[in-house]
Amino acid sequence: MSTAARPESFTRTARRAQIVGCAIEVIAEVGYPQASIRKIADRVGIAMSAVLYHFGSKDNLVDAIVEHMYRSMLAIVVPAVDAESTAAGKLDAYIRSTIGYFRTHRVALVALTSTATSFQPGDGRRVEELGLSDELAEQLARLDPLAILQAGQRAGEFGEFPAESMAIALRGAVNAVVEKILRDPGYDARGYGEDLVEIFGRAVGGSR
Amino acid sequence: MSTAARPESFTRTARRAQIVGCAIEVIAEVGYPQASIRKIADRVGIAMSAVLYHFGSKDNLVDAIVEHMYRSMLAIVVPAVDAESTAAGKLDAYIRSTIGYFRTHRVALVALTSTATSFQPGDGRRVEELGLSDELAEQLARLDPLAILQAGQRAGEFGEFPAESMAIALRGAVNAVVEKILRDPGYDARGYGEDLVEIFGRAVGGSR
Amino acid sequence: MSTAARPESFTRTARRAQIVGCAIEVIAEVGYPQASIRKIADRVGIAMSAVLYHFGSKDNLVDAIVEHMYRSMLAIVVPAVDAESTAAGKLDAYIRSTIGYFRTHRVALVALTSTATSFQPGDGRRVEELGLSDELAEQLARLDPLAILQAGQRAGEFGEFPAESMAIALRGAVNAVVEKILRDPGYDARGYGEDLVEIFGRAVGGSR
């Protein structure tokens, strides 16, 4: 009677996932401000009030969406970085896996971008704090390349450079591909990734 | 006859500029989706319908806003780049003046960011094409560092590297400071600019 | 057969009483219009649909609430009046016991007031007719002081006065304390009751 996973939970979870998925699609297509609950419900094929039944409010739905997108990104990048043992390996893995995620998740990307810059929550919270449980926030910190750069410098693997600025530049350079991908779906993002590996591999100097 | 060539009286021009200025402020404060014509008109101190009298529609107002912001950026970056004669000088000038513009135009920056990602025009046009006369588009092309990089390579000033990828990475690294500035108004953007000059100066290799 | 005469199991009756009690609390706290079935169910700790399972509709629930409150009032006032043998005694008992009920049932009072003036049943019935079985209506008639006044006049206990108007005035004066109690929980309602006994004792004139 009280097994860990109650059967009711499945229906609930599936519907929520379905709604989140459709919401991401709709946001990607028409932009967050135009992505009304009604349009999202229409895409799922249920009544608008059913969406609110499951999430209570649009803010909560956005929470779920943001969490979903962060988790899907984490699921790709973190294992890739962890699989490497050297700082240089981790750096390359960070660049390749992040851009890989961007390549394979165009829709989610558009949605996240639009949501992040348009969303204004009812309470005073920032977008970055939405739907971020402590556990999730902790994992997200691992996506910051600054840690990798500093570890590489401490280990003597990398040369000398302003680590913080380098991290910001790196993130900017990596994220810049999003805009390119969105504008030109045929863009060779993988090639850009390899170029970045080369460029930043040299910039951090180091072993060789 | 009277529509095509309007006398462009002084009052008219002044009012339009005043409205655009207030609109930028309002968008920066509450975000584009919440920036209604009424709020903008309230800030100017005129009736809501007066705004539409001057611009015809909200889309046209957005056109004017985007154009205004691009022009103000051009007015700073283009002369700075043109003042230099070498490719290396132009590259440094591009980085420093762009980041300089970001530092001194926080409000416009917030507004542009919010507008760009939230705005969905009535017709099918993209945001990037809004309010861009041919003459303006031509000038904007000069903001792309790709031209500088290629010129430097042709002149033998720079070494060998994938110019297109380098340009994208550079733009991404430069633009990354916006996010930083917006989140932390006290951030040392100028220092970051100098770091970028160093990092990318090395990356393009060359003269040294 | 099974609808008309339900077994009225203990569980059933207890649950209904529990729901009515919670509904009264919720109505008193947030007002009838804001007292949704969901909020009532939340307070009981059961599902919203369980409330409807027990009462069929919100109108029926209101029926039960009104009946409950009338019965609790009858249980106090009727015995007190019946315990007196003279008209003067009954009059005093009516005043004192009614105000006594008001003093000790503030929450029920707020709820009844809010419900009575806000509720608009689906069918055309008036609020006063809700949940009033014939048997209950008959008993409620005994709460009208008019009968006491007329009996007193017939018995020569009271002097001459327009009995109907005096009854209305008396009910109004007694009920007026509700407003006072609700606004100022510390109000000395008992003292007001004694003053009323004095005032109306004189007004009906009579024996002395």
Add this chain to the structure above:
Amino acid sequence: MSTAARPESFTRTARRAQIVGCAIEVIAEVGYPQASIRKIADRVGIAMSAVLYHFGSKDNLVDAIVEHMYRSMLAIVVPAVDAESTAAGKLDAYIRSTIGYFRTHRVALVALTSTATSFQPGDGRRVEELGLSDELAEQLARLDPLAILQAGQRAGEFGEFPAESMAIALRGAVNAVVEKILRDPGYDARGYGEDLVEIFGRAVGGSR
């Protein structure tokens, strides 16, 4: 061009008055909770959004309604009371004019009753404080018979009695006629008023 009464003001004021009037009718008919802005607008014959254009929110509309009703009551009762010079005269005038107002303003009465007990404003304000400018609140204080009773006692016109309780009882007795009127439109409220004049005339004792 700048005469005291601008012509625009007239249209505005007339529309607002029209809306308030219709709102009172609708509230009286279906009760405050069911009196939606849409129903009110339908009765006026304008779009729902036009109501909000004039009042901004439902709360503001309620403000205007309550103020309107209080003012119409003041306009009748205050002059009547002021016209008398003795406390006894003022007391009689208070009773007669208040009941007179009730007789001639049945609809407004139902509306006020329903609104007062159902309305829960967005902010924390009480119903009694809605739409009450200081000036209005000051005038409303003059509707409390307590002042008349106390003045009469000080002047030696009235005998001895608990003035506060007598005032509450008097208000209750006067207000009780509302319920009677609403239930039975043919009820002789004027006769009830005369009875009250007699009953309370004796109760305050005094001169004769």
Add this chain to the structure above:
DNA sequence: GATGAATGAGTGTTCATTCAT
């Protein structure tokens, strides 16, 4: 005996736009 899922009607409110003046 009770529940979770879902619904459709209805709520107050915001908005860009039109139009007579």
Add this chain to the structure above:
DNA sequence: CATGAATGAACACTCATTCAT
């Protein structure tokens, strides 16, 4: 040159009710 009035469409959200389980 500018305004106030008005509108209709859209929005997020609440609610009592239904129904299969």
